Amino acid sequence: LFEYKFLPRNLAHNKTDLRRGFMKQMKVLNEKVRSNYLQCISYFIFVLMFIGLIPFSANSQGNEHKYYDEIINDLIVYRAHADGFEKFSEREKKLAYYLYKAAIAGRDMYFDEMHKDSLAIRTLLGKTLTYGKNIDEKLYDDIKYYTYLFYNFGCNYNLNTDFSKILPPFSFYNLKYAVDIANQNGADIDINELSSYAKVIFDPDYEPYLKVSNNTEKSAGNFYSGIRTSEVNDFYNYYMGITHFDEEGNLLGEIGLNTRLVKERGKIFEQLPDELYPIAIQKMVYYLEKAQKYASTNQKEYLESLIKYLEGGDVYDWHLFNKKWATDEVDIDFMIGFVEVYEDPMNRKGSYEGIVHFIDEEGTKRQQLIVDNAQYYEDNAPWDDKYKKVWKKLPVAKTINILTETGAAQTCCIAGINLPNEQYLREKYGSKNVAIKNTGDAIDKGFKQAYGDFSSGEFSLPEEREEAKKYKDNKGFDAFVDFHEITGHGGGKMAPGNEGISPDVAIGGYFNTLEECRANSVGLWNLLDPKTHELGLVSREVAELEYRGFVRGVLTMLRNFPDANEIVEAHRASENLIVRYIMANTDSIVQKVVEGKTYFVVNDIDGMRKGVGDLLAEIQRIKSEVDPAGAKFLVETYGRYLDKNLRDE
Secondary structure: OOOOOOOOOOOOOOHHHHHHHHHHHHHHHHHHHHHHHHHHOOEEEEEOOEEEOOOOOOOOOOOOOOOEEEEEOOEEEEEEEOOOHHHOOHHHHHHHHHHHHHHHHOHHHHHHHHOOOHHHHHHHHHHHHHOOOOOOHHHHHHHHHHHHHHHHHOOOEOOOOOOEEOOOOOOHHHHHHHHHHHHHOOOOOOHHHHHHOHHHHHOOOOOOEOOEOOEOOOOOOOOEOOOOHHHHHHHHHHHOOOOOEOOOOOEOOOOOOOOEEEEEOOEEEEEOHHHHOHHHHHHHHHHHHHHHOOOOHHHHHHHHHHHHHHHHOOHHHHHHHHHHHOOOOOOEEEEEEEEEOOOOOOOOOOEEEEEEEEEEHHHHHHHHHHHHOHHHHHHOOOOOHHHOOOOOOOOEEEEEEEEEEEEHHHOOOOOEEEEOOOHHHHHHHOOEEEEEOHHHHHHHHHHHHHHOOHHHHHHOOHHHHHHHHOOOOOOHHHHHHHHHHHHHHOOOOOOOOOOOOOHHHHHHHHHHHHHHHHHHHHHHHHHOOHHHHHOOOOOHHHHHHHHHHHHHHHHHHHHHOOOOOEOOOHHHHHHHHHHHHHHHHOOOEEEEEEOOEEEEEEOOHHHHHHHHHHHHHHHHHHHHHOOHHHHHHHHHHHHOEOOHHHHHO
8 A cells, every 4th residue: 555666767677577577466466356356346435635445344234324434633534435336247347347456556656746755755654654553642643634635635735725735733753753663563664764855744945835837946746857947838839849630630739748847968858657657557558458358349449549548658549549438428437547737837747547437327317408408508608609619519428426536536526527628629529527426425424424514504694594404405516517517618619710729738827727717607607597497407596505605615615725825726716716706896796794704695696697607708718719818817816816814714
């Protein structure tokens, strides 16, 4: 669990010898795999800032599940259940198992992407806990708390807020004391190694931020090894001048997605995953090849493209994979690769993630109603007609239950996914959209099992609480997520003349917040469309509750920013942007103080929707026309900065 086995980066290696030795090792392990696959993936747990795999007894008696395991400081360890997996055939279960193993095999790449010392620090923390049975209870719990956060984010930086360093609730000398005890119990931790990471862990002024947008010099992430921002821009401006097109002449926009940029002897070049992580890639390929034996014909084809992409790094193979994967409707599915660029200050490098899941049929029926009416919602979007998409091929949409989330996906918690990210692929071939059921159930039910429903009580006025009680089991958030993914990320198109341009690259560091804001705004806009109520997705009353809850969320999220003044994470910044824009430009949301407590109150639902529509029209214009200055204005004016007084309250 805690060991990492990458080759040193400066060590020359013979790939043929490595693969031969690895295959011999796998042959021995494979016999154990055959009999154990079922119990290994039937269940998993994750933390409200941590995800990991731990086996536990399945609920075979039909009793109410327990949805949380542990509370430590302000973290909850949630338990998600894979109910329904048992109905699949042996072939499908084996397919799921090998995909799961492939996803896990790549996990350490994510830790290394986040920070050059993450893997070593993770090993140090893990061994200290494993061998720390005699450590003082308070200190042990503090180390455990910090380790949970470290595992969740893949580093000691808060990726949910402003990407700032997480300082441990113990001193260097406390940790050294704990390590000494762990070593007495057999941990074998090098004390000198601990000292070498002291600044990384404890010094607030040393590499204080993992990511500073558009600034590689101030970002501690491991995507650009000591390379200046100007050098990165120069490199890719030249690189994009070289032809990287698909078979139909579309520019392949995800250049550099799977690489690290390095500089040696004055020369800048890219390193591919099979050079950086040869053993991890070989393990992934081994299990993906195993998965092919149990895959459908279509899955076998795009699994082959994924294998080629991992082994060779050619962006064209990633293009082929996405083109086929996005349109394939299967019950056991996955996403494995270097996908989202949220952690990269230059908005270009994809963080590794591995997700394996299976279909939830009941939730999928709800999504199909949206898919069948995708053109209606596009035609009634508030943006200019020239940016409206004609759905030549309807998107694939599923409600799913997760079997594993690792890498970037391990950071709690993902509600939905829309891929591929490449704009030209979405416009030409469509997209695949999923809403995640079992992790959402775990959070909702686990929180109530642990605490009751205090948050809505604390941050809502009495009349709002009474109204909410009428709709305890509302599906407003589910519908919001579906609209966010299917008609939000999946909708809209580039302006005439801009076809083939990748807006994420062209707009740069502000794009992620802008795009999440666009998708959130589409979700809100469509919730109050009469068609939504006519289809039975949600009632008008439930949609209004979701509006109020969305606004309230901008208050409740402030507890995650005890010291920060900025919101850097794209999803949180987008929520802040929407609410702050509407408060600044309409009278539909007001800030009230009652008995010394501040509340955000929606006093005009239709006025708020109009504000959402105005904002959405501008965001789509910025994206379609490729207007970096417009993106910067919205994010800097409304999204990036939080109210310090409210934060402190």
